[in-house]
Amino acid sequence: MSATRAAPEPTTRRPPPARSRRMTWHDRLHRFDVRVVPYLLIAPFFLLFFVFGLFPMIFNGVVALRHWRLDDPELTGWAGFENFGRLFSDGDFGNALYNTFGIFLLSTVPQLLLALVIASMLNRRLRAQTWWRVSVLLPYITPITASTLVFNVFFSRDLGMANWALGLIGIGTENPIDWRADKLHSWIAIATMVNWKWIGYNALLYLAAMQSIPRDVYEASALDGAGPWRQLWRITVPMIRPVVIFTVVLSTIGGLQLFTEPMLFDLNAQTARGGAGGEWQTVAQLIYKVGWKDLNLGYAAAMSWALFLIILAVAALNTYLTNRLSGGRK
Amino acid sequence: MGRAPQDTPGGFWTYAFLAVTALFAAFPLYWMFVIATSTDEATAQLPPVVIPGDQFLVNLDEVFSMQDVYFAASLVNSVIVATVVTASVLFFCSLAGFAFAKLRFKGSRALLLFVILTLTVPNQLGVVALYIVMGELGWNGTLLAVIVPGMVTAFGVFYMRQFIVNAVPDELVESARIDGASTMRVYWNIVLPAVRPALAVLGLLTFVATWNDFQWPLITLNGTDYPTSMVAISDLASGNYVIYRRVLAGAFVATVPLLIMLVIGGRQIVRGIMEGAVKS
Numbered sequence: 243m244s245a246t247r248a249a250p251e252p253t254t255r256r257p258p259p260a261r262s263r264r265m266t267w268h269d270r271l272h273r274f275d276v277r278v279v280p281y282l283l284i285a286p287f288f289l290l291f292f293v294f295g296l297f298p299m300i301f302n303g304v305v306a307l308r309h310w311r312l313d314d315p316e317l318t319g320w321a322g323f324e325n326f327g328r329l330f331s332d333g334d335f336g337n338a339l340y341n342t343f344g345i346f347l348l349s350t351v352p353q354l355l356l357a358l359v360i361a362s363m364l365n366r367r368l369r370a371q372t373w374w375r376v377s378v379l380l381p382y383i384t385p386i387t388a389s390t391l392v393f394n395v396f397f398s399r400d401l402g403m404a405n406w407a408l409g410l411i412g413i414g415t416e417n418p419i420d421w422r423a424d425k426l427h428s429w430i431a432i433a434t435m436v437n438w439k440w441i442g443y444n445a446l447l448y449l450a451a452m453q454s455i456p457r458d459v460y461e462a463s464a465l466d467g468a469g470p471w472r473q474l475w476r477i478t479v480p481m482i483r484p485v486v487i488f489t490v491v492l493s494t495i496g497g498l499q500l501f502t503e504p505m506l507f508d509l510n511a512q513t514a515r516g517g518a519g520g521e522w523q524t525v526a527q528l529i530y531k532v533g534w535k536d537l538n539l540g541y542a543a544a545m546s547w548a549l550f551l552i553i554l555a556v557a558a559l560n561t562y563l564t565n566r567l568s569g570g571r572k
Numbered sequence: 573m574g575r576a577p578q579d580t581p582g583g584f585w586t587y588a589f590l591a592v593t594a595l596f597a598a599f600p601l602y603w604m605f606v607i608a609t610s611t612d613e614a615t616a617q618l619p620p621v622v623i624p625g626d627q628f629l630v631n632l633d634e635v636f637s638m639q640d641v642y643f644a645a646s647l648v649n650s651v652i653v654a655t656v657v658t659a660s661v662l663f664f665c666s667l668a669g670f671a672f673a674k675l676r677f678k679g680s681r682a683l684l685l686f687v688i689l690t691l692t693v694p695n696q697l698g699v700v701a702l703y704i705v706m707g708e709l710g711w712n713g714t715l716l717a718v719i720v721p722g723m724v725t726a727f728g729v730f731y732m733r734q735f736i737v738n739a740v741p742d743e744l745v746e747s748a749r750i751d752g753a754s755t756m757r758v759y760w761n762i763v764l765p766a767v768r769p770a771l772a773v774l775g776l777l778t779f780v781a782t783w784n785d786f787q788w789p790l791i792t793l794n795g796t797d798y799p800t801s802m803v804a805i806s807d808l809a810s811g812n813y814v815i816y817r818r819v820l821a822g823a824f825v826a827t828v829p830l831l832i833m834l835v836i837g838g839r840q841i842v843r844g845i846m847e848g849a850v851k852s
Contacts, residue, residue, distance in 0.1 A: 366578070442597060461576060510812060511810045
């Protein structure tokens with residue numbers, strides 16, 4: 243501890259303040275220091291959160307109930323639930339929601355399962371332990387904009403490494419896969435990018451939890467003849483359940499707001515269409531397009547509120563499911 | 573047989589599996605570099621080239637001398653934004669964390685709970701309204717719109733609070749108070765020196781997240797000449813014909829600062845992520 247070094251120089255000790263009725267300047271300062279300063283220290287967070295976090299969220303609800311077009315400032319009247327009503331008959335929104343869920347499923351499930359397996363490997367006694375842990379974090383620090391563009395080259399139809407590798411095992415040699423031509427293939431490509439990015443990060447979260455599992459639990463199960471695989475599913479996973487739920491919630495929130503990958507997977511990045519026919523347009527991307535390309539902020543706000551409610555519902559459902567599945571018993 | 577996984581030495585298959593994992597993790601970065609250093613012809617052939625070429629400076633020169641994307645300026649902007657945000661997060665979060673960990677004031681428990689609850693609010697979903705708020709302030713298109721909302725984070729406050737609770741003994745704070753030290757003096761002379769490791773972790777995580785942020789900078793800085801480098805990269809990739817060796821040379825340059833951070837602070841980043849997980 244650097245405690246001794248850190249201790250302040252002893253200031254001149256003054257006698258305890260005399261019990262007089264009049265407060266001295268020094269007492270006032272002390273009162274201020276004890277009563278007010280703590281609030282000043284935490285004030286920046288609350289100030290910024292209210293102005294740039296909470297207020298916009300609520301105000302978003304107001305905007306959603308109004309006409310609010312960037313190209314027609316005159317049109318500012320109340321729209322009532324018109325914007326919300328429009329969502330239900332909007333094919334683009336339905337399509338974006340469908341894509342979002344598709345990509346979400348293809349990315350979350352393999353991501354968390356692989357993270358679990360990698361974590362259990364990292365949990366063994368290893369040489370160069372830190373080195374392995376740092377290496378799985380490479381994707382985490384790589385900007386998504388940069389990695390998505392690399393994957394664009396990787397998934398190109400005629401000269402891409404993905405098709406070349408698939409060709410080696412005899413897939414698509416006649417007709418190379420066009421990764422941007424249909425939903426399933428574009429979803430797979432985007433999910434690959436998401437998986438690549440987050441597997442290592444989640445593995446570290448799992449590893450942290452695994453290390454706090456008491457050793458004797460494993461010793462007992464080994465006596466019962468449980469192998470490593472069985473131990474992973476029957477002991478490790480149930481015992482790190484809180485962290486599993488945490489990662490499920492995190493990846494639900496992140497997955498349903500997917501934006502950068504689908505934006506840049508487009509060969510012309512800023513159109514925000516998500517493929518010629520919206521094959522992989524996600525909701526977050528559609529919000530961007532409606533708000534800043536079609537200039538209809540009111541409708542975009544309604545979409546983001548709807549997405550918020552959907553995320554809440556899915557996160558709650560996922561928490562419930564994970565809780566039951568990883569609990570081992572019903 | 574009766575051994576816990578933590579005590580089981582890794583066998584051949586463990587190392588093989590981890591080596592393949594590390595290879596997958598590193599491959600896109602490596603390939604970014606390969607393309608960034610190659611000619612168009614070299615990247616347009618099968619089987620693909622896997623060895624870096626010698627055209628890096630040529631490609632780099634093209635990126636930096638483009639007419640409509642001011643890539644160098646955007647890099648400077650990224651440095652400014654990430655540095656200011658990181659410094660500010662460290663300062664404000666350690667102050668608030670100190671208050672929540674060591675100072676007694678009315679409502680502190682409820683306020684801390686509030687901070688933790690805000691962690692679950694996806695801020696991003698207020699972007700439309702945030703854009704309007706920034707418009708009222710006249711900040712859209714300026715770096716202020718990117719910097720100010722990130723200047724203090726709930727995660728940072730909570731993280732610093734957890735660390736300070738354990739790292740700074742109550743007795744030390746009390747004896748300093750008895751000696752007449754003011755709150756700010758305790759913060760400066762006792763708390764700050766004790767939380768250096770936590771500041772390093774929070775600083776690294778904040779810098780990486782801020783540097784890589786894309787959606788909000790795209791919205792608020794779109795169409796301006798000098799966005800952050802992430803937006804500039806997406807500008808490079810917009811248009812009917814994208815020259816990947818050029819785009820990826822730019823992308824690689826914008827990734828280098830983070831690679832350096834990982835090399836220097838990898839151990840801290842790993843520890844930070846793992847500690848954050850156990851506590852949450």
